[in-house]
Amino acid sequence: MAEPAPPMPAPTISQAPLPQAPVLNVEGLTVRFAGAPAAVVEDVGFSVARGRTLAIVGESGCGKSVTSLALMGLLPPAARVAGRAVFAGGVDLLDMPPRARADLRGDRVAMIFQEPMTSLNPAFTIGDQIAESVVRHRGATARDARARALAMLDLVRIPAAAERLDAYPHEMSGGMRQRAMIAMALANDPALVIADEPTTALDVTIQAQILALLAGLQRDTGTAVILITHDLGVVAEVADDVVVMYAGRAVEGGPVSALFDDPQHPYTIGLMGAMPALGRRTGRLATIPGAVPLPADMPPGCRFATRCPFADARCAAERPPVRAFGAGHGAACWHAPIEGFGVAA
Template sequence: MNESALAREQAAPAPGSSSELVLQVEDFTLSFSETAEKNLIDGVSFQVERGKTLCLVGESGCGKSVTSLALMGLLASPPARIRRGRAMFGGRDLFALSEREKADLRGNEIAMIFQEPMTSLNPAFTIGHQIAEGIMRHRHLSKAEARAEALKMLQIVRIPAAESRLDAYPHQLSGGMRQRVMIAMALANRPKLLIADEPTTALDVTIQAQILNLIRQIQEETGTAMILITHDLGVVAEVADHVAVMYAGRIVEQGPVDEIFNDPQHPYTIGLFGSIPTLGRRQGRLATIKGSVPPLELMPKGCRFSPRCPFSDSRCHEQVPPSPLLGPNHRAACWYAPLEQKLGALQ
């Protein structure tokens, strides 16, 4: 089976599934150079269902944010070049849309919450103006009607004294309140898909919990599908329905959140779980994944994790591993999956 066929298989809905697919990404491959021998994003496939949350997980630099920006049509081309693949949303391929079509989708049917609201909000305009601007752009309401909608959104995201905040500037709000404003802006036009890129990283733990709870409640009320990008496995455990683990531009494992947490099957996923601190008295040092992500030009031909993997052999370095179905919608791109069976046979 070639890589493109494998990617289509990985992205295909489970047999008998009746869930409504909002987004289906198949074999997404991207580079930032025409002459690059290896792709920055390579054969990524996943899907998101209505009312469900897919968490993209992985360490910094693995390609999570680049993937989200490509879906939003926010990567400049050139230098970004989509080599192959498609992203089907409402019967349209997001990668094949014109700039005008992308602009009509952004902030309307697809919306994004960025990591740092202080750099995403315009310091020169009031909160009310910035929310109303997107509403007027896509719903063609008057200024008064859009302002009323902006107030309603601030109330929905539970900003206290919402009416007085309409005329406040971003610097007059706390970090948590600014992030609530970003959520209000993203949800103002009732998008079918919400992409949240590390939306709570800059917030303290208490505010983080409030923001995640707020997003989850609104999602349940509206049926919005969500892609949540994070490296925080605690956040994943709290909000995810489905998890896709990325490493060096590829998805190495994906499946239902319970399957991934209870039975991880890729050595990289296992390494991520082993590095999580636990409450109580520490017993020895935290586990670490030896080495570091190699630069793109030094990536092996096969599994990109093979230079750091304790189980790798020559085949791992030379051949791209298959991604067998290990459970309901659970796949791991590893020659040794399922680990218990194959590694046990080697002992």
Template sequence: MGLEATQQSRTHIHEPGTVGLAAEPPLLDVQGLSVRFDGAPKGVNVVDDVSFSVRKGKTLCIVGESGCGKSVTSLALMGLLPTPPARIVAGSARFDGQDLLTLTERERADLRGDRMAMIFQEPMTSLNPAFTIGDQIAEGIVRHRKVSKAEAWERALDMLKKVRIPAPEKRLRAYPHEMSGGMRQRVMIAMALANDPQLLIADEPTTALDVTIQAQILMLIRRLQEETGTAMILITHDLGVVAEVADEVAVMYAGRVVESGPVEAIFEDPQHPYTIGLMGSVPSLGKRQGRLATIRGTVPPAELMPKGCRFTPRCPFSDSHCANDPPPLTEIKPGHKARCWYAPLEIHRGAAL
């Protein structure tokens, strides 16, 4: 699905000016999250001063290239980063008023799979090949609910029906290798939603699937989210997916959030050169006007991280100010922020644009 088409398909979802203005406090509020790996240069964090929030029933999309820190951020929130080598060195992550980063490992285990759940990119590495699908879904239900194994299997069967797996009674007793990639991903969704979590984190849940199955999985997640009121963080590099499902967007580059805001603001008025570059690299359904835009270079490794703005080596507008001084995340319009010395770009870089 092209970017223009997906943008048009979402125009009915939000009333102008309503996104991000609700009085209800966010379900998850992350402030200044920083993660460092052992051996990284002094002062260089792979996730650096990351802040965002997500409200009940809403979807936040975290977007960026591979290596930008999206998955590390999600694993830090879920308490799944191996320590060492990873260490959370700063920040807070308040989930329903409780700081996730101060919990004990037992408290984290009680939370995971219950009030918080995660769907991983590749289900074959997340499902145990030695146990049936029914056993694996029921295990999480028994762990967090005071039910018998028979009751857990009934709930597992119900979840397979909800994610529309054909012949669910038969699939309960199947092993992961006996199912297709799309079916295994549906199992992962069923497993994640079995205990009605308040927050679902989906890390590139459709990347390994063909485009037809991708659309089915995204539609399924959206439908189940609407039915349950679950908040969701969707991690992706696909702007077509973002335009289709997001309420709010956080664009990450080299471990930092470089732009954030309501999805309409990000697509209609991007204010960071990296965001603009991502937009220009997406094909549309219209008549081809020329070659797709590209962003020169690659995301820098930790040992080569620039001193100032981390996008400096790849930015067409950068100068010595950008190279030496890291810009703050500044609010351009209500709820819309950009980490660029020259935002709003149409004012400071109008001639170049």
């Protein structure tokens, strides 16, 4: 375990040195809805490289989905988005003309949603929906696009793909719809896929199929993946790097092994302790007292201060900077590591 280092200049979560230029580098992402007392996402930063999976994990209301929608430019007009999200070393996703962004979306940057039934159009066949995106972005002929759609359904291992091409979404099971959704997302070989709770609506054996499928496709294509999830089990299973969000802020981030073996932020520790283990029972589950504060009641300092057993006056008043706890591992807590709590203070 590393000694706490002095505060870093930028209050963003750092990560292990990336092997190459990141596919996406996000800095200071802030989303505020007009009239809301607090930003729903505040000063969040991370990056993800080719072939890597970054998991953004947190509970309801932590801002993980708003983060993904902001990157895709899918937030309603009432949302004010600030910060930078440099894609492939060039364009800023947060500062693009709508037309250019629409060209990028579904092509170089694709999204997989939680509930394929609500994100697939019920009035069009699966084949038409995949082909449409190939025609739209690649200018392919209808015949070539249909061939591409068939190849994609084969790639995501949908049985009897040629027949499924003409199936409507309601004629498929949840797992098959999610495969179709993935086929559509990957149809144009995107450099980045944002998957927002892609397996949450699925049964556990189907989830295992979809996660294995995604991992295999990522290996073959080198696509970078941002995985939005609430499930620490899924994170442990597939992520290379993790950002833990709480109430709109990134509270801890780093390589997946550092997060699980050396968690620093009390929220990360409590969240991991609250999750029932699959091993023999060892006693009661740890609980995090209370609930996430309403935006109007958000403390000015650390947003976890209202629920944190270690919080003191400074926590409530001053926002803790991100400090490094090892290569690429950072946490925003005044008291980390908590073994020192009460000793130094």
